[in-house]
Amino acid sequence: MKKNLLFVIDSLVCAGAEKSLITLLTLLDYSKYSVDLMLFTHGELLEGLVPKEVNILRPLKYTDFSRLPLIEALMDTVKKTDIKMLSSRMKYSIGIRVKKYSNAQKARIYWESISDVIEHNPKTYDVAISYAQGIPTFYVAEKVKANKKIAWVNVSYRLDEREEKFQKKFYDLYDRIVAVSDSAKEILLETFPYYSDKVDIIYDINDPDIIANMANLGDKYADDFDGIRILTIGRLAHQKGYDIALEACKKLRESGIKFRWYVLGKGPLKEEIEEYIKKNDLSSHFILLGVTPNPYPFIKESDIYVQTSRFEGFGLAIAEARMLNIPVVTTRFDAVFNQMIDGENGIVVDMDAEAVCKGILRMMNDTVLRESIIKYLQLEKKGNVEEIEKFHQLMK
Template sequence: MKKKKLLFVIESLDCAGAEKSLVTLLSLLDYSKYQVDLMLFAHGTVLEKLVPKEVNILTPLEYTTFSNLSLKNALVNSIKKSNFKMLTSRMKFSLKIRKNNYKNAQKARLFWQYASKVIETNPTFYDIAISYSQGIPTFYVSEKIKAKKKIAWVNVSYKLDELEKRFQQKFYNTFDKIVAVSDSTKDIFLETFPDYTNKVKVLYDINDPGFITKMAELDGGFEDDFDGIKILTIGRLANQKGYDIAIEACKKLKEEGINFKWYALGKGPLKEEIEQSIKENHLSDHFILLGVKANPYPYIKHADLYVQTSKFEGFGLAIAEARMLNVPVVTTRFDAVYNQMVHGKNGLVVDMNPAAVANGIMKVLQDDNLKENIVKYLKVEKKGNVEELEKFYQLIG
């Protein structure tokens, strides 16, 4: 039987929710039936080493390679080729985004407006082409890929203003199906794009308890010898993840005299701002930025408590991973939180402010009976959702 040709497109395989979800999906696919290509806009990130050997990671786009050159080398490259189109696109985009604090959707639009004309079309014809995140991957699959069927993933609560809606609608019009990773993600997407009701399908981020348990047993994890309470947060150092809430909550825990350290795994644009806030609040011994780790699971396994202070999420994959490793969760009440959280059973869902987060943490830490019951519940609740793989196979026909 001839294999179906699949293409997945995502910006990178950095250590974040959509990226981990894609790596898990790729690890479960039946490669006797599918020939799989993977297109990335950034290479060399931590999760690439976990991509199955059967997956063909495509050569970087010419523009991607050009964008990684120093400005001097980019200029030399342009002079040698007597072609300044890429340099012009790169300079216009760089200058534009320096002037304002643009949101992700705005940055994606500006990038595509400046760079799309110099990004080459993929010559391969695919049976199925999938943009596995919104923004640039969606624009790329829409305009630069030929396929029998195109599917767009939406893995955040996607609220767009009128300008962004008008810009993106012409791309989504080219897709056969749109996948939302939770019911709330679907509802929010359809508030912006009500015309796509018949196109949108819910397919949860696939997570495999067996894979995560095995990864948690490998070497790694906390390297200090701290023997107090270990709190863990995983998330990009960006506004979405609510690190401002986390740091204020951390400050309140310190004032209560609790013997703890709060560790954060992630990187992102707010790193310097968060470091400065940690310093200003005298929390350098209490709030520890660990950067990105290819295997976060030993950290989760050895944490006493997992805390998510997100302001919005499409699903909340790190919460699901903590649950799979039987670690109690305290999380803010973001849109999609009740897709997996049962308040008072597998953790606590609290208001989106520092006092509520700090109080939730203290409640779990100080009430031994509550914590014991949460762990008991975690050990018996349904883990993972590999059955979503069958929905994926149905989706791609």
């Protein structure tokens, strides 16, 4: 008899956790599992890659309501004579405007504002999985009936005392917690040491065959640039260290090297980044490409992949660059040494613009090191599809 599984994630934008989930779903045996997938935001790029066997649940009533322009929402509320959803929406909207909040704080304010108007899932599952921290975790804990509940943590999750107290009541309702790297587990247990007996590690799953095939399909660089192509992939957010990247780009330009630094991603810092590019005359050097469901042709055509993150749960984009044999320069974030060997499969540098610039110049100019790294990449083990066995064990 098939096991009924539910996965819950915020959305399927083109980011690491989302790509990892798509890969996991692709590897499942659907003769053993019946799978529902719930999203809080619909219509994002990776939805088209969800296996046809997966049932994407219809949007929550509040999800539909929150997408309406405010005037339409007001009219909709009048028609239904139900002001509760509008009140919740206004409470959240006003709440997050008070000051700048972290993602964990935004998730708390959202749930405190909205949870009363979010309906329960009517089905009972064998296993329910929140595949991201924050809102999916709160939803599965409070709104889903399941024989087993599992929470994924795919970032380095440090919480202050208030957020720890708020989130503990949700994590207490989970049977297991999955961290995507050793360091992600260690950091989680700094906040929640009492969960040490129920935390497992399953690395973000990546399949080299899928990536190699997709690298030969779809869009690629449209310009005819013949210099060094640098690529960074990631949400345009503080976590990804774009301030470091921009300053490093400025220093690279001053060195006289012929290069272009491309970025695949979107996010809240787009306007700020564009302003910096304009102010510092970097429009020919630091190029925002937006997002694509298939970044692999861009990775394949790059000379260097650069990650300037302040923290990552694992660093899936680095793993993908390695699988396509592209040399990596990365900052020394918490989880970096779960996959990087400095000087062997890439260069690991301090978390500042000067160090990033020097690392890129070293990768460009030291041909012996560069060739050694590429050779190492060609020979090192590709992917980690065997991690799916750990998932199967959790489903028992």
